[in-house]
Amino acid sequence: MIQNWDSVIAACNAQQVLNFYAPSTTTKGAGTFFNYWGTTWTYGAGVTPSTGAGQTFNKDSVGAIRFTAPPSGEKLYLGKWFMSSSVASSFFLYDFLWGNSGLVGNSLTLQAINSVALPTRASNGEGVQLWVNFYQGTDNAAPSITIKYTNSEGVANRTATATIPATNPVVGQAFPVLLQAGDKGVQSIQSFQMATVTPSAGDIGLMLVKQVSEMSLQQANVAESRDPIALLLPQIDENAAISIMQMCTTTVSGIQQGTFRLLAG
Numbered sequence: 001m002i003q004n005w006d007s008v009i010a011a012c013n014a015q016q017v018l019n020f021y022a023p024s025t026t027t028k029g030a031g032t033f034f035n036y037w038g039t040t041w042t043y044g045a046g047v048t049p050s051t052g053a054g055q056t057f058n059k060d061s062v063g064a065i066r067f068t069a070p071p072s073g074e075k076l077y078l079g080k081w082f083m084s085s086s087v088a089s090s091f092f093l094y095d096f097l098w099g100n101s102g103l104v105g106n107s108l109t110l111q112a113i114n115s116v117a118l119p120t121r122a123s124n125g126e127g128v129q130l131w132v133n134f135y136q137g138t139d140n141a142a143p144s145i146t147i148k149y150t151n152s153e154g155v156a157n158r159t160a161t162a163t164i165p166a167t168n169p170v171v172g173q174a175f176p177v178l179l180q181a182g183d184k185g186v187q188s189i190q191s192f193q194m195a196t197v198t199p200s201a202g203d204i205g206l207m208l209v210k211q212v213s214e215m216s217l218q219q220a221n222v223a224e225s226r227d228p229i230a231l232l233l234p235q236i237d238e239n240a241a242i243s244i245m246q247m248c249t250t251t252v253s254g255i256q257q258g259t260f261r262l263l264a265g
Contacts, residue, residue, distance in 0.1 A: 056118065079227075090247040130206065149189045162178065
């Protein structure tokens, strides 16, 4: 475990250097999120999750940033994040715990999910965020949705509601869903239901993720870097499926490139 500067220095001498590059792609526009999981980037396009109960992900899943697990008895930390973008934007790293697909927007019928158990790194679900992701866009409407889930305290039948933040969502568009007041996380998801329908079915999925870190690039084509102090040395589970989410400022993602440096100790 990294506990002092001596251990930081020792970890730096055995760091993992993980480079990444992602080409520009179409996004929905300013103020919307774009999910890199399905993008063909350095680590390949992430697989579309299973339908229904979905599936869990880990560091060996296609689309996740590939790294080597730390030596036995040691932990892994994000020690540096260096990045440039051709479009000024904000980004965050997340651990993709669970996801599904195959939900449709053109039906008012309750769509059962009953998600498979989360991986052990999710612990009791505290801090686990709920997101919606579009694997195929829907048309026109920006309807409301209702999701039933079990919270991190094991209380079932909790209700999360949200309105899709833009009409005609595009592939890769994502948005976070606020949990019921007082809830701190999610253990499982039971169902999904549209309040109003969209003209086409699309392919909608839910995601359960844990945020790892964040980066804001104020200027296009000007690289920025975050050191261990600025990052607060966030721990990365040795099985984490790490990917990137972008808060967009325009209708293209821009070209992204940079480096993550992982420290073990």
